[in-house]
Amino acid sequence: xxxxxxxxxxxxxxxxxxxxxxxxxxxxxxxxxxxxxxxxxxxxxxxxxxxxxxxxxxxxxxxxxxxxxxxxxxxxxxxxxxxxxxxxxxxxxxxxxxxxxxxxxxxxxxxxxxxxxxxxxxxxxxxxxxxxxxxxxxxxxxxx
Amino acid sequence: xxxxxxxxxxxxxxxxxxxxxxxxxxxxxxxxxxxxxxxxxxxxxxxxxxxxxxxxxxxxxxxxxxxxxxxxxxxxxxxxxxxxxxxxxxxxxxxxxxxxxxxxxxxxxxxxxxxxxxxxxxxxxxxxxxxxxxxxxxxxxxxxxxxxxxxxxxxxxxxxxxxxxxxxxxxxxxxxxxxxxxxxxxxxxxxxxxxxxxxxxxxxxxxxxxxxxxxxxxxxxxxxxxxxxxxxxxxxxxxxxxxxxxxxxxxxxxxxxxxxxxxxxxxxxxxxxxxxxxxxxxxxxxxxxxxxxxxxxxxxxxxxxxxxxxxxxxxxxxxxxxxxxxxxxxxxxxxxxxxxxxxxxxxxxxxxxxxxxxxxxxxxxxxxxxxxxxxxxxxxxxxxxxxxxxxxxxxxxxxxxxxxxxxxxxxxxxxxxxxxxxxxxxxxxxxxxxx
Numbered sequence: 001x002x003x004x005x006x007x008x009x010x011x012x013x014x015x016x017x018x019x020x021x022x023x024x025x026x027x028x029x030x031x032x033x034x035x036x037x038x039x040x041x042x043x044x045x046x047x048x049x050x051x052x053x054x055x056x057x058x059x060x061x062x063x064x065x066x067x068x069x070x071x072x073x074x075x076x077x078x079x080x081x082x083x084x085x086x087x088x089x090x091x092x093x094x095x096x097x098x099x100x101x102x103x104x105x106x107x108x109x110x111x112x113x114x115x116x117x118x119x120x121x122x123x124x125x126x127x128x129x130x131x132x133x134x135x136x137x138x139x140x141x142x143x144x
Numbered sequence: 145x146x147x148x149x150x151x152x153x154x155x156x157x158x159x160x161x162x163x164x165x166x167x168x169x170x171x172x173x174x175x176x177x178x179x180x181x182x183x184x185x186x187x188x189x190x191x192x193x194x195x196x197x198x199x200x201x202x203x204x205x206x207x208x209x210x211x212x213x214x215x216x217x218x219x220x221x222x223x224x225x226x227x228x229x230x231x232x233x234x235x236x237x238x239x240x241x242x243x244x245x246x247x248x249x250x251x252x253x254x255x256x257x258x259x260x261x262x263x264x265x266x267x268x269x270x271x272x273x274x275x276x277x278x279x280x281x282x283x284x285x286x287x288x289x290x291x292x293x294x295x296x297x298x299x300x301x302x303x304x305x306x307x308x309x310x311x312x313x314x315x316x317x318x319x320x321x322x323x324x325x326x327x328x329x330x331x332x333x334x335x336x337x338x339x340x341x342x343x344x345x346x347x348x349x350x351x352x353x354x355x356x357x358x359x360x361x362x363x364x365x366x367x368x369x370x371x372x373x374x375x376x377x378x379x380x381x382x383x384x385x386x387x388x389x390x391x392x393x394x395x396x397x398x399x400x401x402x403x404x405x406x407x408x409x410x411x412x413x414x415x416x417x418x419x420x421x422x423x424x425x426x427x428x429x430x431x432x433x434x435x436x437x438x439x440x441x442x443x444x445x446x447x448x449x450x451x452x453x454x455x456x457x458x459x460x461x462x463x464x465x466x467x468x469x470x471x472x473x474x475x476x477x478x479x480x481x482x483x484x485x486x487x488x489x490x491x492x493x494x495x496x497x498x499x500x501x502x503x504x505x506x507x508x509x510x511x512x513x514x515x516x517x518x519x520x521x522x523x524x525x526x527x528x529x530x531x532x533x534x535x536x537x538x539x540x541x542x543x544x545x546x547x548x549x550x551x552x553x554x555x556x557x558x559x560x561x562x563x564x565x566x567x568x569x570x571x572x573x574x575x576x577x578x579x
C-alpha cells in the first residue's frame with residue numbers, strides 16, 4: 001500500500017503529514033563521497049536515481065495523406081498564402097516560388113491564392129474552389 | 145490530417161524578392177535541406193508509414209515511458225536534463241522517487257490520472273500528461289506539495305506559457321481564493337519581484353510544463369526572435385483581495401468567492417506607471433500608456449495597487465471594476481490611422497474589416513485622423529489588484545484574459561484563513577543588519 005493511501009485510511013491529510021520541506025527527502029547521495037564509494041546495497045553512494053520527465057505519446061488518429069504525385073510535369077499546384085500578415089501582404093514568397101517554378105520547371109502551372117479571414121480562421125470556400133478546379137497539389141504557407 | 149512541414153528561414157514579412165528567392169533556394173533551418181527540394185519532395189515522395197518521426201527529445205514513442213533514468217551523479221543528471229532540453233536553463237531540483245512521492249501528497253488524485261492532452265501539430269502526436277508528470281515538473285521547479293493543486297489546475301488548461309510564435313509572447317498567471325494564504329503566495333509588497341517562494345516556483349513550473357509539452361523545440365515550435373524574460377516565472381502572482389476596493393477577479397468570472405482559482409493571461413508588453421498621477425487623473429495617465437498598446441480586440445490588463453483601486457472607487461466614483469472599464473471604453477480614443485497602422489492590428493483585424501464585420505469595417509473606412517474608440521468591449525479590459533500600498537503604482541498591458549481553472553478539485557488540504565495584508569510568503573528580513 002502506498003504511503004498516501006495509508007495516511008488517508010488513518011484519517012490524516014497526506015499533505016499535512018508529508019509537507020512541507022524537501023529537506024527530509026533529499027536525494028540519497030553522500031556529499032563529497034569519494035569516487036567509487038559504495039553504500040550498504042552495493043550502489044555507488046554518489047549516484048542518484050531520478051524519475052524520467054519524458055512523456056509517452058501516441059500518434060493522433062489520422063486521415064491518410066492523399067497519394068503523392070508521380071511527378072510535377074503538367075500539374076497544377078496551388079500556392080496558398082495563409083495571410084499571416086493580414087490583407088495579403090505576405091504572398092511575396094509565393095510569388096518568388098511561382099517565379100522559381102516558371103524558370104526551372106515551366107511545365108508546372110502554379111496558381112497563387114490568399115486565404116480569406118485572418119491567419120487563424122478557416123476558409124472552406126477556398127478549399128472547395130481548389131478541389132473544383134482539379135488542383136493537383138497545394139502548398140500552404142504561413143510566414144512571420 | 146497529417147501534413148508535411150517545411151520551414152523557411154525567417155523573417156519573411158517585408159523581405160525583398162531577392163531575400164525570399166534566397167530562402168527558397170537556401171536551407172530549411174530545421175533540416176538543413178534545400179527548401180525547394182523539400183517542397184518538390186513533399187509533393188511527390190510516396191507516403192510512408194513511419195515518416196512522422198519527429199525529434200522531440202522528451203517524447204518516448206515506444207508507447208510506454210521509461211519510469212526512471214539511469215542512475216548518475218547529481219552533476220551529470222543536471223547536465224543531462226539541460227542537454228535534453230527539459231529545463232529553463234536554470235538548475236533544477238532532481239525529481240527523485242522520494243521527492244515526487246512527497247509532491248503527490250499535495251493532491252487527492254491518483255498519479256496516473258490524465259490531467260491534459262496536448263496536441264503537437266508538427267509531429268501529429270497527443271501527449272497525455274498525468275498527475276505524476278505534473279508532480280515531476282513541480283519537483284524540478286522547486287515547488288512544494290502544497291503548490292501541486294495550483295500546478296494541476298494550470299496543467300488542466302493545456303495553455304502553454306510560451307506559445308509558438310516569432311513574437312515575444314508572454315503570459316501571466318493570477319491566483320485567487322483561500323489557497324493564496326495556504327501556500328503563502330504574495331499579493332502585497334513586491335509581489336512581482338523575485339522574493340517569494342510560491343510565486344517564483346509556481347510560475348517557473350508553468351514554463352517547465354510548457355517545455356515538456358514540446359512548445360520550446362528550437363525552430364519547430366520555438367521561433368521567438370528576441371524572447372521575453374517574463375517567461376521565467378510568468379508574472380505569477382495572487383490578487384490582494386483583502387485590500388482591494390472591488391470584487392476579486394475570479395468572482396468576476398463567476399466563481400464563488402471562497403473558491404480557489406487560477407487565471408491565465410497572454411500578451412506581449414507591460415508598461416509601469418512611475419511615481420503617481422498628481423498632475424493628471426489616473427485615467428488620463430493610463431490613456432497615455434494605453435496609447436502605446438495595439439488595442440487588439442479591445443484587450444488590456446491593468447494591475448493596480450490597492451491604493452489606486454481605492455482612489456478610483458472613493459474619489460473618482462467607480463464602484464466596480466467594470467464601471468472603470470466602461471469609462472475607459474467610452475473615453476479612450478486613438479486616430480484610425482494609428483490603429484490600422486499597427487502591424488498586429490492589420491494582421492488580425494483588417495481581414496475582419498474586409499469581411500464586413502463591425503465595427504472594424506466602419507473604422508477601416510475612416511480618414512486616418514478620425515478618432516476611434518478601440519476598447520469598444522469593456523468586458524475585455526481586465527483589472528487585477530496587486531501591491532503593498534507603499535506607493536500608488538499600476539501596470540498597463542496588452543495582455544488578454546485566456547482562461548480560469550478551479551484549483552479546489554485538485555486539492556488535498558482544507559481551506560484556512562489568514563494573511564490579512566496579502567503579504568504572505570515574504571521571508572523575514574535578514575538578521576545580519578542589512579536592509
